[in-house]
Amino acid sequence: MSSQELIKFLTRALVEYVDTPAAERKKQKQMRKMQRDEWHVHWFGLVPAALTMMLRPMVHLLGKMPPLNKWLRA
Structure with a gap:
């Protein structure tokens, strides 16, 4: 993986994280804890x-x- 691809991936992941509402992020975190x-x-x-x-x-x-x-x- 080249450095540019890595930067694109990280940027895409960051934008996706910022775009999700805080309540949805908390809900997803709770679901991950329950599935552990x-x-x-x-x-x-x-x-x-x-x-x-x-x-x-x-x-x-x-x-x-x-x-x-x-x-x-x-």
């Missing part, structure tokens, strides 16, 4: 997300089970 990955997926990849997906049903089941001491008394 969670921090653990962003920093560590899909391994934490996969572990969370695997462990969530187990934790859910364990939360509904009665304590073991009730079973031992009966």
Whole structure:
């Protein structure tokens, strides 16, 4: 990319940015924030997300089970 092409691109991007209303820019920024990955997926990849997906049903089941001491008394 030559320097003139780079200057044209940057100028076009700047003009497009200035032409959009401030409210629209804020709305676009909010949308980008909402579409962003969670921090653990962003920093560590899909391994934490996969572990969370695997462990969530187990934790859910364990939360509904009665304590073991009730079973031992009966």
